[in-house]
Amino acid sequence: MTVDSTPDELYHHAAKVYGAALGRLARAYEADTDLRRDLLQEIHIALWRSFSTFDGRCSLRTWIYRVAHNVAASHVLRQRRTRSQALVGLEELENMPGGNNTLQVADRSHTFDRLLSMIQCLKPLDRHVILSYLEGHDAAAISEITGLSPGNVAVKIHRIKNLLAGQFRQGETR
């Protein structure tokens, strides 16, 4: 895919290659099934529209994740008025009593539910970083998508690893 590709071609490619990742992203931003479907649809429409202005100044992957996360952050802000749940940052989560203990490992499905609920209580920017980390992006890519400095991303990833590692190690030894 190049800058010269048509918006339709770019969208087709994005949906094919990143469709599953976008589905996971929507799941991380919206717990309600119907609203999640709407959000995912909104992301796809936003992507298709955005490709008419894609100029290749950043990679296609960066563009796709920026659009998807920005639509999702917008969704979180819209829902903020109707939902009372307070969102927290990684630092607060790490410092909460039992914060490192968020993921009680009983079985795989239970572990996943705990991981998901932890992600869903994070502020949008921290949610973005943890999702990118879970998708396997490196610090440089996360920095380019989020706009956070590489140093800041490294600190956040360190916190994420602290939050996750112990519990998963525990899970594997059972």
Next chain:
Amino acid sequence: MTNELRNPAQRLWQDQPVEGITMSVEIIRKRAAKFERKILRRNVREYIAALIAAAPLGYFLVTAQDVFARATFGLLIAGLVWMVVQLHRKGSVRSMPAGLGTLTSLQFYRAELERQREAVDTVWSWYLAPLIPGLLVYTVWSAIRSPRPAAWVGLALMDAVIAGVFYVIWKMNVRAARCLQRMIDELKAAENLC
């Protein structure tokens, strides 16, 4: 990233069953048009609700006998119209914000928060103040029409209740603006971190 390189959390996350959607470009076009219609319908609904609220005032404006009464209802209608237009312009719901792909998440999120903070921070000037001229003229007109102490007390009580409601709305918005400002400050701090 190969399976061996992924840690348990990444494996668990990436291996989850996903309910993705596959849409052809044709379907996307149709859905985009449907989405636009949905936004249009929502806007029309908001304007109709405002019209319904303004209708009794319009009736009084047309049937009023003296100039004071007409001025009162005219000013209240103008205030309502101004309020609705501003609510629509500054409201938190937007269909598709601009700059989705060109802005980093940090820039985009901050811009959205600043837009919302600006709306609640200036609530006095676009939501409350436009109704004051009409209410003032109404108070003066009623006081002149019924020059009795009992009527004046009633008017004063009504104005005090309205002032109280305005004060509560203003305080709630000041609190919301402070909360948004804290979130903006956090993002600014994150921007400056190396």
